[in-house]
Amino acid sequence: MLRQIHSLAGLISALLVMLIGLTGAVLSINPALERLATSVPAGVSVAELAGRVARHYPGAEQIQRTASGTIIVYYSAGDVSGVDRVDPTSGMAIAPYAPPAYARWFKELHRSLFLDTPGSAAVGITALLMLMLSVSGIFLLLKRVGGWRQLARPLHGNRSQRWHAAVARFAVAGLLLSAVTGSYMSAATFTLIADGSQDEPDIPATTSGGTPLPAARLPALLATSLADLRELSFPLAGDSSAVYTLRTRQGDAYVDQSSGALLAFRAHSNVREAFELIYQLHTGEGLWWLGLALGLSALGAPWLAVTGIAVWWQRQRAKPRIANNAAPASADSVILVGSENNSTWGFARALHDALRQAGQRVHTAPMNQFSSRHGAARQVFILTATYGDGDAPASARHFLANLAGISPNQAASYAVLGFGDRQFPTFCQFAQDVDAAMAARGWRRSLELALIDRQSPQEFARWGSQVGALMGHELVLDYAPAHPHTHALQLRERIAYGEEEHDPTVVLRFIAAPPPASAGWLKSRLASHRLPRFEAGDLAGVMAPGSSMPRFYSLASGSGDGVLEICVRKQPGGVCSSYLHNLLPGDRIEAFIQPNPQFRPALGKAPVILIGAGTGIGPLAGFIRNNTGQHPMYLYWGGRHPDSDFLYEPELRNYLADRRLTQLHTAFSRVTNGAHVQTRLMEDADNMRRLIADDGQVLVCGSRAMAASVRQAMDQILAPLKLDVAALREKGRYREDVF
Incomplete structure (x- = not known):
């Protein structure tokens, strides 16, 4: 269910998530740029700043301090009004102030998609979906790697799955923070929750009415640190009853222009302080380093959307499509499948078709559907993967509970085939649990538990031979998962060992093959003459002519070495090893790379x-x-x-x-x-x-x-x-x- 929720939320919001992620990444740069352009002096009071500004701006109307520390002065000079960014150490103008046009454009796009209220609502809903994606993604990632302690371990799966999980591991904390704060701010925008906004303090009925003091000498301003200033509005010139309006991080106040006394003060409520903190955490304003971190995380959103769609599409394509599926009650053999990403179904289809060709009536179904209806079958085959830290995959989560309520058929037998990756401590753990549970319930085991590492076609074919021997006729299971695009390689060097032995060994070094002479000028120009990217410890999948199953060889080189190098022992009757041993320098092969990040030395100086x-x-x-x-x-x-x-x-x-x-x-x-x-x-x-x-x-x-x-x-x-x-x-x- 969690995976379905994650996929649905991702598909619905993919386009907006990409847009909001990219615009958020652009906006995250602004706090850092402002901070770089700002010198924030320590120990300066608001009074000192106001005095310096007043010397250079007799018509100053308001001073603002942004979260990054930038000091902005609004002023009038005759009939002309202006806004300048000023140096807080001197009060002198630095430059006219105007937010960058690109920032205003991106901010409007990020907040409302240029659609006013409907756009703001769409962005708010997207923030909620991002929150759902982040939370569900965290739980899925933890289950995938086997818990918090394994979070840093190498990832497995196909390329899209690995990239999706790798970027999620890097970006999910920032995306979660952005989603939570964005959802809160959107809810506040539509008054669904309070933002702590408050009225200004009541204007005092009377003031001292004396001669105004210079701003630099007002006690209330002297007592206020520049670091706490949000805004200072000057009183109207010539009006002795007018007051200074002071807004600080702690609250809002009025200051008497003659005595400098604090006439009224209204502190910010806890709700307002919470809102301002959340705003700061979302935008990075005042926390430029956090803004950059959130921006880097936001850059992961488009990548997660694209790879997430790719993973979903691959899963859809791999969904079970079983032809000629017999009814459960009339089947001779039942195949039960436990799969998380549908990859196990391909092996199940191969077994289903082979049994049918052998004259069997076969019913194939998810393990969750196992019931007493399947009791007439003489043979039950269970093909299951393991999910996360030894857990059941999606299509098998209810199997063990259902099994407890099904009486074993004494005329039937069962065999369990597990799929997994030996790099993980819980290799095929769920398959082992199923095998033990079937035996404990009184079911008769026809074959010992078999475990397949990394979907090996060779191991699957060997298991098929055992099944065939059990049933009294040959059973050929010729199945391999879909593989990536192959690369043309040309043998540059072969080093032979033990040629006098029955099973000699050869080291083969390949380079990228140039296009054949028949390819034509255009294809030759367009063709890549470089090796694909790989590292030592990755696998090269090679298919001998006439064989549909690849043989995998561990790579003894990285692409940076300029060669693709494998070490091959000639196996008695081995089709692919014989093919490779017969190659001569200049011969060509087709191969694909299967990354194997689990098998590499760790970084660092440890032995x-x-x-x-x-x-x-x-x-x-x-x-x-x-x-x-x-x-x-x-x-x-x-x-x-x-x-x-x-x-x-x-x-x-x-x-x-x-x-x-x-x-x-x-x-x-x-x-x-x-x-x-x-x-x-x-x-x-x-x-x-x-x-x-x-x-x-x-x-x-x-x-x-x-x-x-x-x-x-x-x-x-x-x-x-x-x-x-x-x-x-x-x-x-x-x-x-x-x-």
């Missing part, structure tokens, strides 16, 4: 511990290459034999020499007394504990089996510190990229 095996060294070597600041960086890596596959050996030796790499610990399994990388970790346990105690971060890259062994070793190493891998992972200090 970084890099752990890998085999081709997992690729991104780790990229991190070391970019460590030009020579921060502490330690590499623990395992290979097979130093003579055949010591990957990146020359580069690593150079990095040790120029101190980009602090220490190198290698383990080779096919030598006498061979060892694995976890062995080197245990041998260096004391140093590992010292590095972790010094806020060290651990990055692990390699096979899933290797990563599991490393976690066991690290738990033993960390035990004396009363820490474990789970605790480090929760703090963002233990990250994995495994395959």
Whole structure:
């Protein structure tokens, strides 16, 4: 429901939010500009200022002090009236005063869209919608990252989702403040709430009537600090009964022009003071630094509107459209789907179609719709993502409650497939909860719980093979989510290792491919000859000819290195790895970039511990290459034999020499007394504990089996510190990229 409210408010207000955000950002500059042009002396009284002004402006009628400290004098000289900005230290004119025309134009657009009352009402409604968006966005963001403690962690999702959440994380506090104060001021404009406006003090019936004193000698003005002044109106010349009108931050008063006594005073009410504070917080007037901060936040509003619409449109396109969906009561198999952003539905459709081709009657529905109507099915498949900090996704929030009221079908069995990201401590937690709840209720498990990392098509296909074996016939699940635009790359260099081995390894370095000769002059001129933007640790998606599923390879370089570099081991029967191994310099491929911001060294000088095996060294070597600041960086890596596959050996030796790499610990399994990388970790346990105690971060890259062994070793190493891998992972200090 919260997501629906957020989306509806955003769609309704998108255009006005962009307009108000941009105009607010422009207006936020004014307080800072005024403050730069103003010198505010300390310890000066209103009397001193009035005396200085009177010397240069005998016809002064009023002095105003703006929130930024600018002193403005309204005066008459004969038949001529004028307004000047003056120097408070001397009372002399600086320049004629007139607010910039652009500021008046933008202020009118910001406040009323040039539509007077209807425009002001539209702006007020937009402020309320912004408030709704800010509050709902905060809760959605917290659920997305897993709570307040995880707010600074890297974001996941597609590009639009990541940008939307990243800008929201930066701008939401300022937008929330602007929305709250803007809503309040709009309500006050339409007298829906009081603004604390008050009548002036009663004019005294009598004054001293004596000879007027110079303003510089009036006690009431001497007792008033210039810092508190809002406005001072001079009495009409020649009228002994006239008085000074003094408006200050504390209230309004009249001052006798002869005695200088305070004749009447009316303090501002608490409501008025609250309104003035809110006005100041909204505009930044008098708080120029806050104005600039709010302006930067306001610049995020257009971006949030655009990316928010993009995320909504992507979600709409991904909404479930299941063809040939059998009735629940007559289905042989039921597929239940738990999804937050609809991405899991694509996998469900692939399973639905494959089961139908195998002769099954299949019903696919959201997990929330699970009921006794589905009891006739012989097999229940549950495909679910996890939302936030281990919570149920939108289409599965009522599943566990509904399950409690459904008696298990003893003739039926179930299998749970979870989708998530292993970088997060609660990886596929909801899928695990569902699997446990089904078993606890007496349902029979047909397949062990399977978990898919980052929507891997390969893992999904492997799970499909298990389902096919369960059902007694081949089941091909050939599905991959939609991928970004691909880039043409040309192989510049290949470095082969262990060519005599059954499964050799090759390092491939690509550059941006020039357009083919057949492209023509115009296309050649328009084509980009640059690499896309990426960083070491991001992923390159490569599709071999004839294959619809991409294979992802961790990048060992950043685009700033001038090459796209991957490290590939030839897998027995591997279509894509064989394709890449057969490439020769000059050959071209198509690839796309999938950002992987979760797997990068943290900024700062804390030590970084890099752990890998085999081709997992690729991104780790990229991190070391970019460590030009020579921060502490330690590499623990395992290979097979130093003579055949010591990957990146020359580069690593150079990095040790120029101190980009602090220490190198290698383990080779096919030598006498061979060892694995976890062995080197245990041998260096004391140093590992010292590095972790010094806020060290651990990055692990390699096979899933290797990563599991490393976690066991690290738990033993960390035990004396009363820490474990789970605790480090929760703090963002233990990250994995495994395959």
